[in-house]
Each structure stands twice: as structure tokens, then as C-alpha cells.
Amino acid sequence: MIHSLLAKMDAKLGFEEAKAHCDVPCGIYDPSTAQISALTVVRMMDLMGDLLSGLSDWDGEAANRIVRYVAQKEEHAEQVKHEIRIIWGDYIKAPQVEAHPNVHELTHSIMTTASKCRQGTSRDDGLALVELVNQFAEIFWATKGVSTKRAECPYAPNLEVVYPKL
Amino acid sequence: MEPSYRSGDYVLVGTARWLWKANPGDAIVFRHERLGVLIKRVVDVDTERQTYAVEGTHSDSTATADLGPAPFASVIGRVLLHIPRRRR
Numbered sequence: 001m002i003h004s005l006l007a008k009m010d011a012k013l014g015f016e017e018a019k020a021h022c023d024v025p026c027g028i029y030d031p032s033t034a035q036i037s038a039l040t041v042v043r044m045m046d047l048m049g050d051l052l053s054g055l056s057d058w059d060g061e062a063a064n065r066i067v068r069y070v071a072q073k074e075e076h077a078e079q080v081k082h083e084i085r086i087i088w089g090d091y092i093k094a095p096q097v098e099a100h101p102n103v104h105e106l107t108h109s110i111m112t113t114a115s116k117c118r119q120g121t122s123r124d125d126g127l128a129l130v131e132l133v134n135q136f137a138e139i140f141w142a143t144k145g146v147s148t149k150r151a152e153c154p155y156a157p158n159l160e161v162v163y164p165k166l
Numbered sequence: 167m168e169p170s171y172r173s174g175d176y177v178l179v180g181t182a183r184w185l186w187k188a189n190p191g192d193a194i195v196f197r198h199e200r201l202g203v204l205i206k207r208v209v210d211v212d213t214e215r216q217t218y219a220v221e222g223t224h225s226d227s228t229a230t231a232d233l234g235p236a237p238f239a240s241v242i243g244r245v246l247l248h249i250p251r252r253r254r
Contacts, residue, residue: 018205
């Protein structure tokens with residue numbers, strides 16, 4: 001009965017929550033997996049485009065390749081969402097949000113853009129995803145006190161990537 | 167901090183630190199710089215460094231070895247009353 005009463009008060013007033021944090025906090029967070037996955041999304045879009053533009057007739061070989069490209073695009077777009085969600089949910093706390101107030105909006109943009117990449121084949125969406133994840137990486141490294149640089153990755157799709165200056 | 171505290175339980179926290187001091191065995195609520203507001207049990211008090219060593223009551227619970235000691239200044243309060251959620 002007391003708990004029910006408190007639950008009603010909580011719903012109205014919003015008591016502060018204390019967590020017991022029983023899982024093991026390994027403390028290992030790094031946006032590089034998300035960055036590589038975002039690049040892979042663009043790479044798969046490019047491979048799909050190359051295949052389709054040079055295709056005169058569909059055959060089993062072409063169908064097999066396009067299915068594999070789409071499957072990889074799906075998997076890596078989802079991987080971007082997964083990796084960013086973990087950093088955002090487990091690592092980004094009030095002090096980081098205070099220093100980088102756009103991080104929530106940026107994270108949401110990454111979620112929606114990655115979904116667009118799953119749904120379609122627009123290279124512009126893929127490029128937007130790479131750039132958003134780059135911005136997230138810049139915020140992440142700033143919270144670690146590590147400066148970053150932007151450089152073209154030395155492999156296809158040869159896009160600009162944020163690297164930590166360690 | 168299961169099994170002592172379970173998700174959805176309420177605790178009444180005494181925040182007037184001049185009225186009390188936490189001793190080993192007491193549950194405290196404190197702000198951790200990385201993990202936010204936590205509830206843990208005090209296992210030791212370091213009056214020289216002004217910190218508490220803390221632990222949970224579950225074998226997998228994170229303790230001072232992972233979290234670092236809780237500075238006195240980070241403590242919000244001591245748990246005075248525990249109102250558990252009704253178990254079905």
C-alpha cells in the first residue's frame with residue numbers, strides 16, 4: 001500500500017532514480033566500429049550501383065551478388081545503430097551531455113539515417129550517415145580529452161573519417 | 167543491488183549529512199561521475215581520504231574495485247527506509 005502510494009507520487013513528481021549498476025562496466029567504448037560500419041554501408045551501395053549499371057541481363061550470379069550486398073548493407077546499418085546506442089546509453093552521462101548538448105539530437109539523427117540506409121539505396125543517405133557518425137566520434141573523443149583529425153580513409157569508399165590523435 | 171534492493175523499490179534517503187554518518191553496512195546513495203546516481207552498501211570508511219569503499223549485495227555487482235571509492239562529497243544521503251515493490 002505504501003509502495004502504491006509512492007508509485008503514484010513518483011508518477012506525478014518524478015523521484016530521482018538510483019541505480020545499483022550490477023553489470024560489469026568494462027569501460028571499453030570506441031566509435032570506430034560504428035565508423036567502419038557506416039563506411040561499409042556506402043561501400044555496399046557503391047557495389048550495388050556498379051553491378052546494376054553494368055548489367056545487361058539478370059542471371060543467377062548477379063542476383064546472388066546483389067542479395068549479398070543488400071544483406072551486408074542491412075547488417076552494417078544495424079551495427080551502426082547498435083554501437084552508437086551503446087555508447088550513448090552506457091557511456092554518455094550528464095557531464096558529457098552538458099558539454100555537448102546536441103548529442104541526443106545527433107544520436108537520434110544517426111538512428112533515423114541508418115534506418116533510411118536500410119530502407120533504400122540512396123548514396124546521399126550513406127554519406128550523411130558517415131558524416132553523422134564522424135560528428136559523434138568527435139564528441140566521443142572530446143569527452144576523453146583526445147583531439148581528432150579528419151583524413152580520407154585509405155580504402156574504398158575513400159571518404160573522410162574522424163581519427164583520434166593518440 | 168539485488169537481492170537487497172530490486173528494480174522498482176523505493177528508498178527514503180536522509181540528506182542531512184550533519185545528522186548522520188554512514189558506517190559499514192549502511193546503504194548510501196551517491197553520484198558517480200561516469201555512472202550517475204548509484205545505491206551501494208558501505209564496507210569501509212576512510213576518514214583520512216574522506217571516502218567510502220562500497221559494494222553491492224549481488225555476486226556480480228560492481229564494487230569499489232571497479233567504481234573507485236565514493237568521496238564523502240559525492241554522497242547524496244544514507245538510506246533510512248526501504249519500501250520494496252510488492253513481489254508477485
